[in-house]
Amino acid sequence: MARRFSAPYQTEPVSSLATWSRNLAIFAVVAVVGSILIVRFGFLEMKPALATFFGALALAVLSILVGLAAFAAIWQNGSRGMGRILLAFLINAILLAYPAYLALQYRKLPPIHDITTDPIDPPRFEALARLRSGEGANSAVYAGLYSAEQQRIAYPDIETVELEVPPQRAYEVTLALVTKRKWLVIDERPPQPPRRIGRIEAVARTPVMGFREDVSIRVTPDGEESRVDIRSSSRYFESDLGSNASRVTKLIEDINSAVDNAKPAAPKKPQAPAKAQAKNVKKGS
Structure with a gap:
């Protein structure tokens, strides 16, 4: 039967898979930022720069898979590391959100440049x-x-x-x-x-x-x-x-x-003064 936090939680070992998931996510962020700087400042040609970027995204996906494996392991043996998994998932979600949006645009828009x-x-x-x-x-x-x-x-x-x-x-x-x-x-x-x-x-x-x-x-x-x-x-x-x-x-x-x-504003036409009403003068008989 699986042990679910049967011992005091602080005495349980930290899941190595959870640590790997977090570290991979952090490294993916570093690689993405590095690839963006490479492209912006022209340190490398376009192809190797993009290879770095897509490699970083692959690391983010790998981090998610390792995190899922870590979650299963923690569920089975009650070890610690859930916080590291959640941190990794948060980092990866932020990292992959914009590429996912671009992938959606790629499917929706015509392939013209x-x-x-x-x-x-x-x-x-x-x-x-x-x-x-x-x-x-x-x-x-x-x-x-x-x-x-x-x-x-x-x-x-x-x-x-x-x-x-x-x-x-x-x-x-x-x-x-x-x-x-x-x-x-x-x-x-x-x-x-x-x-x-x-x-x-x-x-x-x-x-x-x-x-x-x-x-x-x-x-x-x-x-x-x-x-x-x-x-x-x-x-x-x-x-x-x-x-x-x-x-x-x-x-x-x-x-x-x-x-x-x-454009200059059109001049307003002056309003014509209102005509004074003629007074009715009653003539005496």
Whole structure:
């Protein structure tokens, strides 16, 4: 018959499996943080850095399995270590939550990595093209009609931004927003006669891992008004898990808001003074 804490609890030995489960979870955290730093600061190439990251996730899964075995052992022999198991499970849950969310996004979203407001004539990567020539990097050339169709189905609201301001003003507003986001601006060319086309090329980073995603923005005249087209493309991986679409959508919203807020308020029409009512004068008989 199993002994369930029959002796005083403090005198029972600590389960070695529980200790291993906790230690594996802690080591997984260290490995994940290390892999993120490796990617963000470019200490290694992308493949070994990602191998480190996925190896850390594998350690977290192993920690859970060892923790389950430790729980079964404690249930059988009454040894200590439940606190270590719970700590390991908590660490692993936090560690695996975001990758699990990304896996769900991968199943739900189309496998595309290049998002643009103008699939017919997307803004080109010129200064950024040389940065996309490394091993495993995606091409600087637009992904093509298949990507455009997948984008249309998944993100139908991503369209060219039409502004009721001159190209120079649209360019200044857009550049200010890019700078505010702390994207690394690689090239900026304000609208110049005769074509008056402005261009901005910048590098954005994903929030957690810091993967580089390239952004090209084109400002073109439309009579006295202007049009802004945006392209955001992951430098690596076939699927961006929705990050580029989110970036483009948010930038579109901010451009429209910035231009609308800068418009002068329409002057109020002065109200006409109320007409005085004529007094009825009674004539004496």
